[in-house]
Amino acid sequence: MSIPIGILDQSPRFAGETAEDAFRHTIELAQIAEELGYQRFWVSEHHDSANVSGSSPEVLISYLLAKTKKITIGSGGVMLQHYSPYKVAENFNVLSTLAPGRVELGIGRAPGGLPRSTRALQGENGSSTLSLTDKITETRNYIYNRIADDHALAGIQVSPNPAQPADLFVLGASTNSAEVAAKLGLPYVFSQFINGDEEVALTAVKAYREQFVPSIEYPKPHVILALSVIVAETEEEASQLAGENLSVKIHLESGKVLTVGTVEQAEEFGRQSAEKYRIEVKEAKVVKGSPTSVYQQLATIRHQYGIQELVVHTVIQNFNKRVRSFELLQQAFVHAEVEASLEV
Incomplete structure (x- = not known):
C-alpha cells in the first residue's frame, strides 16, 4: 500500500453475540489483515461494557502475536492514567521479547469506561499524582532503561530488556493530546472516529507539528489519522452500512x-x-463509498492533513461484510498503485 494503513479493532459484541464470538472475530480479522498486507493491527481498552469485549489489550496482544506471523500488533490504546508506568513497561517488554519488532504501545488519555470502572481500576486512593505527560515519560524511560541518576528509583531496570522495545504512540482527539505528544517527541494519532470535528482535528495536527520537540527516536513529527471507514461494492450499500454508526x-x-x-x-x-x-x-463521521470513491476521499484527507499513515476503524455488524470492507479497501490501494506505476 502506498499509504501505510493499519486497523483498529475494538472486539465489538453485537446483538446475539457472546464475548467469545467477539474475540474470535478479532483473531480472524488480525489474520486476514496480515494476509492482505495491512501495516498494523491495534486493539482497544474498554471497561464495564456489554458492547465491547476488549478490556485488557496487553493480554489480547499476546494471543494475537501467537496467532499471526509478521503483522505488527499494538494497543490503541492502553489507558495509562489507571496504571503504574513500571508495570506497563514490564508488560510490553515481555511482549517485545516474545515478538521482536512486532509490538507497539499506543497510550490513550480517556478513562475507557464508566466512572465506577475508573474507581475500580484506581482503587481507594484514586489516580496517581503524576500527570499523563509524566506517566508517559516514566513509561518510556523504563522501556528504554533511561532512568536518571537523580530519580527516586535510580538503578531500577525493567525485566526483560528486549533488543527491540515497543514503539510508543500518543493517542488523542484534542489539541491537548497533540501538545502532549509534541512535547514528548512521540508520534501522534488523532482519533477522528471519536472526534469528527474537522476543525479540531486540523488544529490539533497543526499544533503538534508546530510544537514538536525532536526526540532520540523521532527527530521529526509523525502524524497518523485514525478514522471510520466503510467500503462496499456500491455507494448505496456503503451508505446503508454506515447508517448503523x-x-x-x-x-x-x-x-x-x-x-x-x-x-x-x-x-x-x-x-x-x-x-x-x-x-x-x-x-458519525464516516468515510464511506465504493472502493474508488473511498480511495479518492482518503487521498484528499492525506493531502489535507499531511499525514504519514492511516488507521481505519470499521463498525459493521455483519462480520463478513466487515471483512469485505477491508478487502475492498486494500484492493483499491493496490489498483491505484498499479495505475500510478503505468503512468510513470
Missing part, C-alpha cells in the same frame, strides 16, 4: 466531554458521575 457524546457540567458507544451508556455515565449532563447524538 452514530456519534454519542456526553457533556458534563465540569466541562468534560466524552464519547461513548450508546445513548444508554451516556445516561449511565451521567448517573455515575453525579454531575449535571447533556447528551449529544448525531451521525
Whole structure:
C-alpha cells in the first residue's frame, strides 16, 4: 500500500453475540489483515461494557502475536492514567521479547469506561499524582532503561530488556493530546472516529507539528489519522452500512466531554458521575463509498492533513461484510498503485 494503513479493532459484541464470538472475530480479522498486507493491527481498552469485549489489550496482544506471523500488533490504546508506568513497561517488554519488532504501545488519555470502572481500576486512593505527560515519560524511560541518576528509583531496570522495545504512540482527539505528544517527541494519532470535528482535528495536527520537540527516536513529527471507514461494492450499500454508526457524546457540567458507544451508556455515565449532563447524538463521521470513491476521499484527507499513515476503524455488524470492507479497501490501494506505476 502506498499509504501505510493499519486497523483498529475494538472486539465489538453485537446483538446475539457472546464475548467469545467477539474475540474470535478479532483473531480472524488480525489474520486476514496480515494476509492482505495491512501495516498494523491495534486493539482497544474498554471497561464495564456489554458492547465491547476488549478490556485488557496487553493480554489480547499476546494471543494475537501467537496467532499471526509478521503483522505488527499494538494497543490503541492502553489507558495509562489507571496504571503504574513500571508495570506497563514490564508488560510490553515481555511482549517485545516474545515478538521482536512486532509490538507497539499506543497510550490513550480517556478513562475507557464508566466512572465506577475508573474507581475500580484506581482503587481507594484514586489516580496517581503524576500527570499523563509524566506517566508517559516514566513509561518510556523504563522501556528504554533511561532512568536518571537523580530519580527516586535510580538503578531500577525493567525485566526483560528486549533488543527491540515497543514503539510508543500518543493517542488523542484534542489539541491537548497533540501538545502532549509534541512535547514528548512521540508520534501522534488523532482519533477522528471519536472526534469528527474537522476543525479540531486540523488544529490539533497543526499544533503538534508546530510544537514538536525532536526526540532520540523521532527527530521529526509523525502524524497518523485514525478514522471510520466503510467500503462496499456500491455507494448505496456503503451508505446503508454506515447508517448503523452514530456519534454519542456526553457533556458534563465540569466541562468534560466524552464519547461513548450508546445513548444508554451516556445516561449511565451521567448517573455515575453525579454531575449535571447533556447528551449529544448525531451521525458519525464516516468515510464511506465504493472502493474508488473511498480511495479518492482518503487521498484528499492525506493531502489535507499531511499525514504519514492511516488507521481505519470499521463498525459493521455483519462480520463478513466487515471483512469485505477491508478487502475492498486494500484492493483499491493496490489498483491505484498499479495505475500510478503505468503512468510513470
